[in-house]
Amino acid sequence: MPIHPEIAKILATLPTPDGSPLDPEAMRAGEAAQVPPVEDRLPLHAVEEATAVTPSGDVPVRIYTPAEADAYGLLVYFHGGAFFLGSLDTHDAVARSLAKETGHKVISVGYRLAPEAAFPAGLDDCYGVVRWAAEQGADLGWDGKNLAIAGDSSGGTFVAAVAAKAHDDGFDRITHQILFYPSLDLDFDVDRYGSLRENAEGYGLETAGLKPFNAFYLDSGADPADPLVSPIKREDLSGLPRALVITAEFDPLRDEGELYGQRLQDAGVEAKVSRYAGANHGFVQNFSWIPEFYRAFEETGQFLNRD
Structure with a gap:
């Protein structure tokens, strides 16, 4: 089918890339200017700011509680943005929708960005x-069952890399990985896919x-x-958490995401x-305001909540 007509309308308004150098500060400011006010966002039971104390330092997080309950599954979310864009605010709507449709408590991660923070910060x-x-x-009200990780685009890169790091470290608590149109091969050989x-x-x-766009990273x-940078290059995918890989028909990154899903299946991972x-x-x-695309959140909820 062709590109969705509502997407086509927006694409028609975008300027043609002129090859000029990217300005991270200006681009971040432009993103921030598009963030809707809090009163216009999807309401949830609670949204709170917190700080995760980790070996790499204090990391800001935003915790989304969908409804009042005795306990929750946990979903840790990594936003996209080519490793130098994106924030807790720019992807707030994604985290809210994930919380609503999964019933999980969502922890969105305000990780450090390139170029100011060098890999692997x-x-x-x-x-x-x-x-x-x-x-x-x-303290988070975890029910001790699902501990899922999810991310879009470069956040999907981090999902695959985190799943691999956890496996190699013997940390076996991650139950699911959800990757929305992930970037999994940063080689960018145009003949690869x-x-x-x-x-x-x-x-x-x-x-x-x-x-x-990825040069800053x-x-x-x-x-x-490095398989932690290009997770598709990891030779052995066995033993990783079950996966849901969501791709887009008209995405240059489509085929690498689908190959990752196939390779997981070939390695015996439910994907x-x-x-x-x-x-x-x-x-x-x-x-996601288009109903057939909002379904990605519903599909994620079904994936996480089935027996």
Whole structure:
């Protein structure tokens, strides 16, 4: 099917990339200006700011409680933004929707960003918060069952990397990994995946923009050959948590996400790959007001809550 008509309307208003250098501060300010006021956001039982004390330092988190209950599953969420954009505020709507549709208490991680924080600062923050959540389970009202991790785009990179780090460290409390249109191969060889050419231009995220957008992260010391940077390069995926990989039809990164899901299955890991027709990269953050795309949150809830 073609790109969804509502997405097409927005894409038609976007300026053509001119190749000028990216300005992180200006881009972050532009994102912040688009954040809706609190009164216009999805209401939940409680939303609170907290600090996770981790081996990598104090990490700001935002905790979303969907409804009053005796106990909850926990879902630790890593926002996207090519490792240099995004914040607790820019992805607040995603975290709220995840809490509502999963019934889990969501812990959104305000990890350190490139280029100010060199690799592996952001990854260490994400992993540290997952360990912190398990340690603080009683205070968080954890029911001791699900401890899931979720992320979109570069946040999906961190999901796969955190799952691998936890496995290698013998930390076996993570039960699920949810990756929304993840970036899993930072090599960016345009011939590596068909979707890099098929969806190269005209759908928001463009193949030619992948290198400059990720340059802040790579230039900070992240090596694309490292499986913690490009999780698709991990040779042995056995023993990792069950996975839900959600991809978008018109996304240059589509095929690497789907390959990760297939490789998990081949390694004996329970994994589901769900491609959203008519969608582009970023649809969970940008277009979840369209009912057929909001379904990604509902599908996540079904994934986490089934027996």
